[in-house]
Amino acid sequence: MNKKKSFFISRLKSVGFAFRGAYFLLKTEASIQVQFGIFLLLVVLGFCLNISTTEWLIQFLAISIVMSIEGINTAVEELANFIHPEKHKKIELIKDIAAGAVFMASIFAIIIGLIIYIPKII
Numbered sequence: 001m002n003k004k005k006s007f008f009i010s011r012l013k014s015v016g017f018a019f020r021g022a023y024f025l026l027k028t029e030a031s032i033q034v035q036f037g038i039f040l041l042l043v044v045l046g047f048c049l050n051i052s053t054t055e056w057l058i059q060f061l062a063i064s065i066v067m068s069i070e071g072i073n074t075a076v077e078e079l080a081n082f083i084h085p086e087k088h089k090k091i092e093l094i095k096d097i098a099a100g101a102v103f104m105a106s107i108f109a110i111i112i113g114l115i116i117y118i119p120k121i122i
């Protein structure tokens with residue numbers, strides 16, 4: 001019983017830590033704020049243009065992938081700045097790769113958005 005309880009409490013604490021991280025991202029990271037704004041805009045657009053259930057799912061999936069990778073990119077940047085605050089070729093490469101991952105997800109999300117909305121707007 002005690003073991004079960006401590007498992008439940010530790011899971012609950014982990015959710016709290018994750019919530020703190022998500023709050024930090026939304027409060028401090030300009031790119032996450034922009035992406036969240038785009039997410040809200042797409043929700044409004046989705047209702048206005050009456051997209052299908054499948055399109056809603058794909059839209060949520062695309063934006064959640066972009067925002068999640070952006071969060072990981074921020075974590076990598078924070079780690080890099082902490083480990084090596086001075087300029088270094090390796091840090092440059094590490095940060096460029098992390099930013100490249102966000103870029104790739106964003107390009108595919110834009111393509112998905114165009115596939116969903118262009119026929120409806122036309």
Ligand SMILES: Nc1ncnc2c1ncn2[C@@H]1O[C@H](COP(=O)(O)OP(=O)(O)OP(=O)(O)O)[C@@H](O)[C@H]1O
Binds near residue numbers: 031088091
């Ligand atoms: N310590 C460093 N050494 C070498 N190059 C760096 C270093 N820090 C940053 N850079 C270069 O500058 C670019 C931008 O880094 P920065 O940490 O400002 O990321 P950013 O994407 O501008 O940050 P944010 O996501 O907060 O807007 C990196 O992709 C890298 O090319």
